[in-house]
Amino acid sequence: MKKRLLDFLACPECGGMFDLKVAAMEDLEIKEGCLFCKNCGKAFPIKDFIPRFIETDRYLDSFSFEWNMFRDVQIDILNNTRESEETFQYKTGFKETEVRGKVFLDAGIGAGRFAEIVSRWGGEVIGFDLSFAVDAAYKNIGKRPNVHIVQADIFEPPFKKESFDHMYSIGVLHHTPDTKKAFASLVPFLKKGGDFAVFIYEKGIYHRYSDLWRKITVKLPLRAVYILSAVAIPLYYIHKIPFLGPALQFAFPTANWPKWKWRWLDTFDWYTPKYQWKHTYPEVYNWYVENGFRDVDLFDYPVCMRGKKG
Numbered sequence: 001m002k003k004r005l006l007d008f009l010a011c012p013e014c015g016g017m018f019d020l021k022v023a024a025m026e027d028l029e030i031k032e033g034c035l036f037c038k039n040c041g042k043a044f045p046i047k048d049f050i051p052r053f054i055e056t057d058r059y060l061d062s063f064s065f066e067w068n069m070f071r072d073v074q075i076d077i078l079n080n081t082r083e084s085e086e087t088f089q090y091k092t093g094f095k096e097t098e099v100r101g102k103v104f105l106d107a108g109i110g111a112g113r114f115a116e117i118v119s120r121w122g123g124e125v126i127g128f129d130l131s132f133a134v135d136a137a138y139k140n141i142g143k144r145p146n147v148h149i150v151q152a153d154i155f156e157p158p159f160k161k162e163s164f165d166h167m168y169s170i171g172v173l174h175h176t177p178d179t180k181k182a183f184a185s186l187v188p189f190l191k192k193g194g195d196f197a198v199f200i201y202e203k204g205i206y207h208r209y210s211d212l213w214r215k216i217t218v219k220l221p222l223r224a225v226y227i228l229s230a231v232a233i234p235l236y237y238i239h240k241i242p243f244l245g246p247a248l249q250f251a252f253p254t255a256n257w258p259k260w261k262w263r264w265l266d267t268f269d270w271y272t273p274k275y276q277w278k279h280t281y282p283e284v285y286n287w288y289v290e291n292g293f294r295d296v297d298l299f300d301y302p303v304c305m306r307g308k309k310g
């Protein structure tokens with residue numbers, strides 16, 4: 001943890017400011033230590049460079065497993081690609097010129113694929129996640145001077161109100177117990193006039209069969225689904241066979257990326273999370289309106305939206 005992160009943190013219980021106790025430093029970062037709330041006295045540990053505001057990953061063991069097994073797969077700089085950069089642009093609409101010099105909140109950072117873009121484009125990013133994905137994110141990008149990583153829950157964010165210029169949450173809110181509440185719980189931390197971009201799974205008939213398969217797969221041991229998900233690697237070639245391929249893809253959907261590790265990762269990602277809600281454009285649009293946003297933009301990839309806090 002960098003000392004600078006204190007400028008953004010507040011007690012998730014009472015909103016108080018923190019006193020910092022450092023137990024070990026490494027490379028100008030706090031490796032071990034503690035944050036004490038000056039108001040209510042509650043203490044939160046800093047472990048392995050990350051302030052931890054929760055004791056377990058609660059319902060997110062699949063993501064703790066996923067992002068530590070597939071830590072580097074989607075990180076552009078580690079794979080010499082621009083895939084995450086392009087995805088960030090079409091899912092949020094943020095351009096490099098809007099990012100430079102601004103402070104972003106990445107809600108549900110995962111292994112850090114999008115925070116990597118924001119920091120490379122010259123923004124400062126505070127990324128948090130409830131799962132142990134934070135350890136993967138720290139290994140990937142945590143040493144960058146403009147990156148801060150925190151382990152915390154979207155429903156108890158440990159941040160000062162109105163401290164971020166912009167926020168985004170990509171593929172996260174639908175994995176919480178309540179997507180709409182998760183959206184609303186982030187709004188107080190955005191400055192007035194700041195943008196909030198989200199990507200949320202779309203409701204549609206094409207998920208009918210995977211919803212049925214998920215009834216089984218979410219109950220299986222994660223290691224078993226990890227091995228089973230590898231079937232997506234050869235299925236990619238079978239999906240190219242006329243009639244058989246599309247029928248198989250409809251009845252048993254698996255990820256179809258050209259890169260084999262992405263197919264494996266995204267198939268695991270689809271079949272393991274406990275919560276996986278789907279929503280429509282009108283639903284998400286209403287959340288923006290109800291939370292006082294204006295100038296709400298809809299992007300082509302469903303459901304991607306961005307609005308300005310009024």
Ligand SMILES: C[S@@+](CC[C@H](N)C(=O)[O-])C[C@H]1O[C@@H](n2cnc3c(N)ncnc32)[C@H](O)[C@@H]1O
Pocket residue numbers: 060063064067107108109110111112113114128129130131133152153154155169170171172173175176269
């Ligand atoms: C599909 S991953 C997306 C990660 C990243 N945004 C990306 O696109 O690579 C969903 C992430 O949401 C996180 N998540 C789910 N519920 C959360 C909560 N209540 N608070 C914080 N993070 C949460 C999971 O741990 C997981 O890392």
